[in-house]
Amino acid sequence: MNLDYLATYMELVKLGSFSEVAKRLSISQPAVSFQIRKLERDLGVRLLDRGQKAITMTDAGKRLLRFAEVVTTEEARLRSDLDRLRSEVSGNLAIIASTIPGEVILPPILGEFKALHPAVGVRVDISDSLAAIEGVRGGNYELGFCGVAPQGRDMEYFKVAEDEIVLIVFPEHPLAGRDRVVLPELEGEMLILREERSGTQKNLEALLGKAGVDIRKWSPSLVLGTSQAVVAAVEARIGIAFVSNLAIRKSLALGLVKEIPINGLRLVRSFYCVYRKERAVSRLVTEFIAFVQARASQG
Known part of the structure; x- marks a missing residue:
């Protein structure tokens, strides 16, 4: 009819x-x-x-x-x-993130986005930076957030945030009373590191390498799988560490660790949102990318 x-x-x-x-x-x-x-x-x-x-x-x-x-x-x-x-923007969003983006940067972004689009479901899996890139490249996730820019023409990325890798010690450490230190003073310290696939570790090695320092030759050392585990190890007085300043805000405020500047050296790195270049994206992914870009442009 x-x-x-x-x-x-x-x-x-x-x-x-x-x-x-x-x-x-x-x-x-x-x-x-x-x-x-x-x-x-x-x-x-x-x-x-x-x-x-x-x-x-x-x-x-x-x-x-x-x-x-x-x-x-x-x-x-x-x-x-x-x-x-x-x-209405709806659907489910699969994201993989390295530890700092997943635990610090993404939660407030997702909170704001969910408030605007309550019909959206989000799952965030946390791994290391290389796993985030590989997960997106393999099609298992629509978006990745990590501390390493992807290589290859099949991937797109944009900067989400900037971060500084800083040296931390426990309050009773002999260096804790110093205003700043020079790198050679750290040789022989128990250095707590992230695993090799970590964006923090890769950036740390690259930035120190530019200063002529091969941190992998320092010993002894302890390797842990997350930034929070590294911070917890410093709080437990096991050693000293280079970590993201985003990962130590609470510990600094509580006086559990002390940040020590390194003379003549700032270790600044970026975090990125990554996605496949040729993959057909849903309206949800497009809206979320635009939302993250707008938020990143506001600082």
């Missing part, structure tokens, strides 16, 4: 004149007559009695009018629902 013909029928019942309906709908009067006859043929009943002075509905016509009113209301509701669906 043609919904446009139903609308024409409703207008005819309302106005009581074929010519008036033709004017209202901007169609010809024969077109109005054709649509009504087509409805009658399709339904196998006469809908209207056409008198010289008035048009009256038959019993079948009255039933069709009630049906048409219900259909029109439901069609309007459906269109409204579909419009809302088109404008």
Whole structure:
């Protein structure tokens, strides 16, 4: 059944004149007559009695009018629902992140995004930076957040935040009372490091390498799997460490660790959002990328 013909029928019942309906709908009067006859043929009943002075509905016509009113209301509701669906961002977002983005940078971003789009579901798996890149490259995740820029033309990325890798010691350490230190003073210290695949470790080695220092030759050392584990080891007075300043805010505030500047050296690195270049992305991913970019541009 043609919904446009139903609308024409409703207008005819309302106005009581074929010519008036033709004017209202901007169609010809024969077109109005054709649509009504087509409805009658399709339904196998006469809908209207056409008198010289008035048009009256038959019993079948009255039933069709009630049906048409219900259909029109439901069609309007459906269109409204579909419009809302088109404008609403929904779906599930799979993200993989290295520890600092996953534990520090992403939570407030996701909180704000979820407040704007409550129908969105998000899963964040935390690993190291290389695993984040590999997870996105392999198609297991739509987005990755990590401390290493991906290599290869198949990946896109943009900077999300900047961070500084800093030296921390426990409060009773002999260096804790110093305003600053020089790198050679750290040789022979128990140095607590991240694993090789960590973005923090890769950036630390690269930045110190530019200063002529190969940290891998220092010993003794302890290697741990997360930034929080490294900070906890320093708090436990096991040794000293280079960590993200984003990872030590609470420990600094509580006086559990002490940050010591290194003379003439700042270890600054970036965090990135990464995604596959050629992968068709959903509206949800597009909206989230735009949201993160806008937030990053605000500092």
